[in-house]
Amino acid sequence: MVVSILHRATGTALSIAGLGVLTWWLFAIASGPDAYASFTKAATHPLGLVVLIGLTWSFFQHLLSGIRHLSMDTGAAFELGVNKTFAVLTVVGSLILTAVVWAYLLGVVK
Amino acid sequence: MSLGDSSSPIGRARGLGSAREGGEHWLTERVTSIALLLLGTWLLVSLLLLPKRDLATVLEWLHAPSGAIPMALLVVIGFKHALDGTKVFVDDYVHEPGNNFFVNTLLLFLAVAGGAISLFALARIAFGGAA
16 A cells, blocks of 8 residues: 555656656756756755655665566465565665665765 | 456457556556666666766767667656656546646646657757767
């Protein structure tokens, strides 16, 4: 239930904020140094980092719960125990993957 | 609700459910999701593997076909999947036909505009001389 809601919430976040940032970033690259500097400034601002980390988590959560939904589309994993384990794993997995990516990006792990 | 839900054999054959439409939308959303699983992972891994994420490095990466082509696919399929996904969301929660049409049309315009801007930017990067 919660993971299903998360799938919609993260999907909406990726659609609006994720594609918005992607479009802004591509346009900034195409526009040159000044535009790219503005983008970088916003992206490395604490609020910008919160958005980017949030989008990274949304990506992993949506990807993992998406895989869960695809497998459920085949009729698999409807047993309560299996279903719940799978659901919990998507959240644990998305948090771990987000932590790994940002530990690397922020230079905590080289 | 699944692709096979239909009261008549011809409906089943066409992949149409009781709403007489939607089967194709349902399937498209899933096919694009598999493409995005690959393309999204490609984008993230590529960004992580770049030595730096400054303008010169990113330009060089997206100037090459190996960067520009997957990125173009990601943009087109990403906006398509976002549109399909948000339509499900809107159809579930915005029931009044006028409002439903308005929100879905707004999202369609946003997605097409965003896709056009992204592809224009990407074309400029890929075909521009100054990389």
